[in-house]
Amino acid sequence: MSPLANPRLRLPILVLVAIAARALTFGNPVVHVDEEFYFVTAQRMWQGALPFVDIWDRKPVGLFLLYALPARLGVPAGIWAYQLLALVSAIVTAWGIAKLTERLGFAAGATAGGIAYLLWLDLLGGQGGQAPVFYNLLMLAAAALVLRPRRATHGIVAMTLVGIALQIKYSVVFEGITFGLWLLADTWRRQRRPLRLIAYAAALVVAALLPTVLAATYYAAVGQWDAFAYANFLSILHRNPDPLTDLASNLGQLVLIVSPPVALAIVALLRGGASRPRTFVALWLAGAILGVAIFRPWFDHYALPILLPACAAAAGMLGRPGWQRWRTPALLLTAAFAGQIVLIVQRIGRGDGKQLDAVAHAIGRGPGCLYVYSGSDMLYSATGRCLMSRYLVPSHLIRAREAGATGVDQDTEIRRILAARPAVVVVRPFYSGERPAAHALVAAAVARNYRLTASLPMGNEIIRVYHRAR
Structure with a gap:
């Protein structure tokens, strides 16, 4: 048998x-x-x-x-x-x-x-x-x-x-x-x-x-x-x-x-x-x-x-x-x-725990809140840092398909988050479906008020970590 x-x-x-x-x-x-x-x-x-x-x-x-x-x-x-x-x-x-x-x-x-x-x-x-x-x-x-x-x-x-x-x-x-x-x-x-x-x-x-x-x-x-x-x-x-x-x-x-x-x-x-x-x-x-x-x-x-x-x-x-x-x-x-x-x-393509740990180490555990503009939600758990918005999923604020569907104007919420001065901002490369206007907002903010402290691989992408300049 x-x-x-x-x-x-x-x-x-x-x-x-x-x-x-x-x-x-x-x-x-x-x-x-x-x-x-x-x-x-x-x-x-x-x-x-x-x-x-x-x-x-x-x-x-x-x-x-x-x-x-x-x-x-x-x-x-x-x-x-x-x-x-x-x-x-x-x-x-x-x-x-x-x-x-x-x-x-x-x-x-x-x-x-x-x-x-x-x-x-x-x-x-x-x-x-x-x-x-x-x-x-x-x-x-x-x-x-x-x-x-x-x-x-x-x-x-x-x-x-x-x-x-x-x-x-x-x-x-x-x-x-x-x-x-x-x-x-x-x-x-x-x-x-x-x-x-x-x-x-x-x-x-x-x-x-x-x-x-x-x-x-x-x-x-x-x-x-x-x-x-x-x-x-x-x-x-x-x-x-x-x-x-x-x-x-x-x-x-x-x-x-x-x-x-x-x-x-x-x-x-x-x-x-x-x-x-x-x-x-x-x-x-x-x-x-x-x-x-x-x-x-x-x-x-x-x-x-x-x-x-x-x-x-x-x-x-x-x-x-x-x-x-x-x-x-x-x-x-x-x-x-x-x-x-x-x-x-x-x-x-997506990465693994070692790469996540490396990015989390670059972010650090505090003080100050974290804003993952685009990247892995798991960075919040890995660092223990506080949230800047109830829109934790990046795509809710930056994807074109979510415009007008989340109960908030996307760019207004991004501006509010940046105005609250997050201690760390995480950005992945621009991707298909992302709104150029949203990417431009965060790019201007990090260029003005932040310094690039790490560029690390996460899967097939390079994740950029910005700390707020003193």
Whole structure:
């Protein structure tokens, strides 16, 4: 028997694959700019900062709470902690995908489906602690309950899990709608009682929205409803689109990477014949794809939710006798090799802990506040210096797509920060999407009032550190 076909070896195989696939990222504090921001925000929450009020972003508060315990450990222990949490989440999710695959009648490819999920995470920016790495597990647990609603409470618990996932990232809403409609259709098929169906639908909606309502209620209670509503729901409507060339490039890359498991999933579902679980997974896959298609600018990690139903269904092909001999191993080995190339290229491009430490050492730990005009958010954690603005993410003030979408005039806020005389200013080279007017503002300020104290590499860029002249 092939090791991939032996259920007893499944968990050890998944653990080994997950560790091997992500080993290059362990301990690196600059794996991805998103994770840097989540970590820094969670760390500042321990110091009293309130998301959306003291640090601005559109991500739900649940994502920052998820990072809170690791962030409490600081750098570098907290980096290892959140990455360990992400590793465990990825392994358990892969194991759950294998169990779901068995329910689809594709047991022979169950382990291969779980491995495919772990390997494609690297290809789609999920090698660290991106939001879907965590909420995919919640959605998988919800799906397991949706497929066996023996009691109405199963559906309510499932939608509660969806609601918690919504407080990690709102884009899960389309998958949640798919789950809810499936539960209602299944209930109608079994009972055909209109009033009971309406009551059940209301209960499902309440369960799904409850975590968000609780978060909103808290912000309203502390007098910050407007800040919560604008950041969470309104600001995204004001964001400007990226240039068409950038959008097309992002979408093309995303489609290219995710197409193999999606194509295999579609073929397996068509060949496998109809069944209730397969129909559910097909609808789930459609809902996940819709959720990705709607939200621009289509970065690679946006496609991570698609991997759940895609890898579960793709196992129907990966486990076929004709595939198991050489096609499945060849595909998985190719994905593993490509994933490691991606991680190496990204590490070269983004930098690593040693380079971050060198820049942080050049900045120093104080006194005075730090202004990272452009560069790594993790410098705030590495130096412990105070913030100059609630707009901690540089792109919120300097990217063209954020003009008019953050609740503040970008140049006015940059001028205010510079007028407050930060002790240190960090600037990376001008990049595509950055507003020339913003770059000119900071360039004039550092030329007038600061001295260049360090020019250090961070990945494939040179980061310039300016200290205020006495």
